[in-house]
Amino acid sequence: QKEVEQNSGPLSVPEGAIASLNCTYSDRGSQSFFWYRQYSGKSPELIMSIYSNGDKEDGRFTAQLNKASQYVSLLIRDSQPSDSATYLCAVTPGGKLTFGTGTRLTIIP
Amino acid sequence: DTAVSQTPKYLVTQMGNDKSIKCEQNLGHDTMYWYKQDSKKFLKIMFSYNNKELIINETVPNRFSPKSPDKAHLNLHINSLELGDSAVYFCASSQAVLGTDTQYFGPGTRLTVL
Numbered sequence: 728q729k730e731v732e733q734n735s736g737p738l739s740v741p742e743g744a745i746a747s748l749n750c751t752y753s754d755r756g757s758q759s760f761f762w763y764r765q766y767s768g769k770s771p772e773l774i775m776s777i778y779s780n781g782d783k784e785d786g787r788f789t790a791q792l793n794k795a796s797q798y799v800s801l802l803i804r805d806s807q808p809s810d811s812a813t814y815l816c817a818v819t820p821g822g823k824l825t826f827g828t829g830t831r832l833t834i835i836p
Numbered sequence: 837d838t839a840v841s842q843t844p845k846y847l848v849t850q851m852g853n854d855k856s857i858k859c860e861q862n863l864g865h866d867t868m869y870w871y872k873q874d875s876k877k878f879l880k881i882m883f884s885y886n887n888k889e890l891i892i893n894e895t896v897p898n899r900f901s902p903k904s905p906d907k908a909h910l911n912l913h914i915n916s917l918e919l920g921d922s923a924v925y926f927c928a929s930s931q932a933v934l935g936t937d938t939q940y941f942g943p944g945t946r947l948t949v950l
Contacts, residue, residue, distance in 0.1 A: 759936040770926055770941035771879065813877060822934025823892060824869075826879040 731818050733827035742836050746803040750816030761817040762801045806834045839863050840942035842927050848948045856913045857945045859927030868910040869928040886933045922949045
């Protein structure tokens with residue numbers, strides 16, 4: 728079992744709709760969870776971090792964490808074409824940042 | 837006011853050569869990292885240094901040797917380059933010793949081995 732699993736996509740969402748990205752992880756001891764966005768040819772940039780169960784909102788982005796189910800998700804409301812990118816889920820087993828393979832998101836105008 | 841910078845941005849070289857990539861951060865962070873992103877875009881940690889001390893050394897061939905002259909710099913030297921070393925290498929930094937807080941990534945170095 729991979730440490731961090733994501734659906735690779737591509738995920739296509741109409742502009743203005745909600746994009747939902749999911750991630751599962753295997754290490755129950757992980758305490759920190761991150762979503763990074765990576766545009767093609769660019770470096771990853773942090774968009775959300777979450778450390779406790781529940782929802783965390785930041786503008787159009789909401790991260791959801793369920794440690795019992797070992798599941799973390801990212802919702803993007805009012806999707807914009809500029810949201811088209813690869814979204815990387817990252818978890819910290821043993822304090823080491825471990826990435827999933829990423830989900831490629833395309834927002835269709 | 838670049839936060840994490842890397843040089844060079846592109847590196848094209850022949851198999852068997854030795855090359856180095858340099859990284860500098862001006863964020864005042866104590867911890868720096870090297871990551872490799874392969875052709876399938878999978879991003880994996882290679883090394884981590886905290887205050888010039890190696891704290892994470894993943895299963896990386898010993899042809900790869902990181903060096904941290906001070907806590908603002910982390911360089912990566914690669915000996916006897918192989919075709920499989922072709923990838924994008926990212927440097928990153930964070931304040932925490934372990935990767936439990938936000939990491940800031942450099943722009944990446946695209947290495948192509950011919």
